[in-house]
Amino acid sequence: MSDKILAERHKSQDGMLRATVTGDFAQIVGPDFDLDVGTYGFIQIRMKAIGAESAVLQWISESGLWGAIKFDVLGDSSFHVYEIPAYQKLGWKGRIPGIGRITMNADVGSKIEIDYIRITRVGMRPEITSFAPVRTILKPGRQIPFMAVLKNSGDKDGAMRASLALPLEFEIITGDTESLDAGAVLTFGRCYRKI
Secondary structure (H helix, E strand, O other): OOOOOOOOOEEEEOOEEEEEOOOOOEEEEOOEEEEEHHHOOEEEEEEEEOOOOEEEEEEEOOOOOEEEEEEEOOOOOOOEEEEEEHHHOOOOOOEEEEEEEEEEOOOOOOEEEEEEEEEEOOOOOEEEEEEEEOOOOOOOOOOEEEEEEEEEOOOOOEEEOOOOOOOOOEEEOOOOOEEEOOOOEEEEEEEEEOO
């Protein structure tokens, strides 16, 4: 770590790294390790970075590909867990010899505390990203089409069976079981409201 870039005082205490920012774009350089990231898609960081608004996590693969992800930071005085989908980046493959650095835009004099950095797998994670009427102008006596969109925001591919429980005045027109890759989106179908 560079005193000029990161902090004049940094120490590990009670299992946490604590530092004081002394210059622009504070950087924390990670330790070396050797990990095949093929089965791990997310990086979780639990930290507190008072005054920071964003951070950039960088790594390099053994093939020489650089990877970087920018993420928003809540710069208050509380710890927050940031879940970063590294699998979405081209450089996240093969063997990773370490986290290159974490760069933050924290103010000079502010405190940074990192409780942990974990490389993990979350598996398949289905979520509804949209369930709304297809039309914005609704006519009396006409069917109102609704569309549900599901997304796998996890880091593992898998089959997903979706079903909707709707009130009696709704009828499902289309929708079925489909294989859903990590990060893929499935349009479940249209539901028409009977009038």
